[in-house]
Amino acid sequence: MASRVLGRAGPAQPRRARRALVAFTLSLSCTYLCYSLLGCCDDLGRSRLLGAPRCLRSPGAGGQKLLPKSLPCEPPGPPPSAPAARLPAANRSGSQKPGAKRLPQALIVGVKKGGTRAVLEFIRVHPDVRALGTEPHFFDRNYGRGLDWYRSLMPRTLESQITLEKTPSYFVTQEAPRRIFNMSRDTKLIVVVRDPVTRAISDYTQTLSKKPDIPAFEGLSFRNRTLGLVDASWNAIRIGLYALHLEGWLRYFPLAQIHFVSGERLITDPAGEMGRVQDFLGVRRLITDKHFYFNKTKGFPCLRKADAGLPPRCLGKSKGRTHVQIDPDVIEQLREFYRPYNIKFYETVGQDFRWE
Numbered sequence: 001m002a003s004r005v006l007g008r009a010g011p012a013q014p015r016r017a018r019r020a021l022v023a024f025t026l027s028l029s030c031t032y033l034c035y036s037l038l039g040c041c042d043d044l045g046r047s048r049l050l051g052a053p054r055c056l057r058s059p060g061a062g063g064q065k066l067l068p069k070s071l072p073c074e075p076p077g078p079p080p081s082a083p084a085a086r087l088p089a090a091n092r093s094g095s096q097k098p099g100a101k102r103l104p105q106a107l108i109v110g111v112k113k114g115g116t117r118a119v120l121e122f123i124r125v126h127p128d129v130r131a132l133g134t135e136p137h138f139f140d141r142n143y144g145r146g147l148d149w150y151r152s153l154m155p156r157t158l159e160s161q162i163t164l165e166k167t168p169s170y171f172v173t174q175e176a177p178r179r180i181f182n183m184s185r186d187t188k189l190i191v192v193v194r195d196p197v198t199r200a201i202s203d204y205t206q207t208l209s210k211k212p213d214i215p216a217f218e219g220l221s222f223r224n225r226t227l228g229l230v231d232a233s234w235n236a237i238r239i240g241l242y243a244l245h246l247e248g249w250l251r252y253f254p255l256a257q258i259h260f261v262s263g264e265r266l267i268t269d270p271a272g273e274m275g276r277v278q279d280f281l282g283v284r285r286l287i288t289d290k291h292f293y294f295n296k297t298k299g300f301p302c303l304r305k306a307d308a309g310l311p312p313r314c315l316g317k318s319k320g321r322t323h324v325q326i327d328p329d330v331i332e333q334l335r336e337f338y339r340p341y342n343i344k345f346y347e348t349v350g351q352d353f354r355w356e
Helices: 002-009 012-049 116-123 147-153 168-172 176-183 196-210 217-221 242-250 263-268 270-281 328-349
Strands: 106-110 129-131 162-166 188-193 222-224 258-262 292-295 300-303
Touching (some): 106 116, 106 168, 106 176, 116 129, 116 162, 116 188, 116 270, 168 176, 168 242, 188 263, 196 217, 217 222, 217 328, 242 328, 258 270, 263 270, 263 300
Parallel strands (some): 106 162, 106 188, 129 162, 188 258
Antiparallel strands (some): 292 300
16 A cells, blocks of 8 residues: 555656646746836836827838827937037026017217216216217218117116217217218107317327327318417317307207206216206106215216115216316317307207306
């Protein structure tokens, strides 16, 4: 009995081993198949994460279906290796620079050596005024470049702000009034005037600093000094004929649209003169006495900084320079020459600047 039992048990062990081997082989096959399927799915998942669309290729791309029941492809993006274009910082953050570049609503059109730079620097303190710092000379030298070029030079302004630029030579340029009128008949014009004799001497002093070999002031001022014949063709003399130049402007603009600043009062009472400029521009009177400090060395007012710890800001070295000495008889002859023009100018603008 014992031998029969042992005899049956002997051959069962190889059968179990074969069964285990088959099970192991099936297990390996299933594992391989699962890993293969998982790898495929992973590739599909990665392609979706990287943005590869499940789609139909267009006929231009070969006309083959990549996957059935797919939507048409959208235009492909740049390859992963291609860097995205860098945007300006403002655009990357989703914001843009405030305001827009606009043609100026107001112009300081004259006069040279009258105090135009001072008016520009003083009015720029006002938050409702944005001004171009340089002189563009658009309406006299660069008109052929067009209004788009001119606009591109301007600072950005909000709807509530005024755009302003300064070019003193406009006042004596024959074509300037018509050109400005064609840009906008509503343009406000500021003219800074000064005693024409003092202005001529200041003009000459500036030229002499750049060209030391020019003739003497007396020689340039007269065609015949003995006869008292003034040479009005010399630019330093011609600019001071304010009444004549103003006639050209009044053909296009009403007098109410032109504001005259006294260059003398701009020195003695800057707050008062700038108060009237602010009224003319239609902005609040924010520039007051507290903004000015008189510099005795330069003989000119300077701007106080908002921060009390900072020194006042004065105009450049070319402003307030000492004038050359001129023969008093020459000065008197020039005053006699300018007197009738000054009187006509006073009568036209309704102001007595007391240059006599």
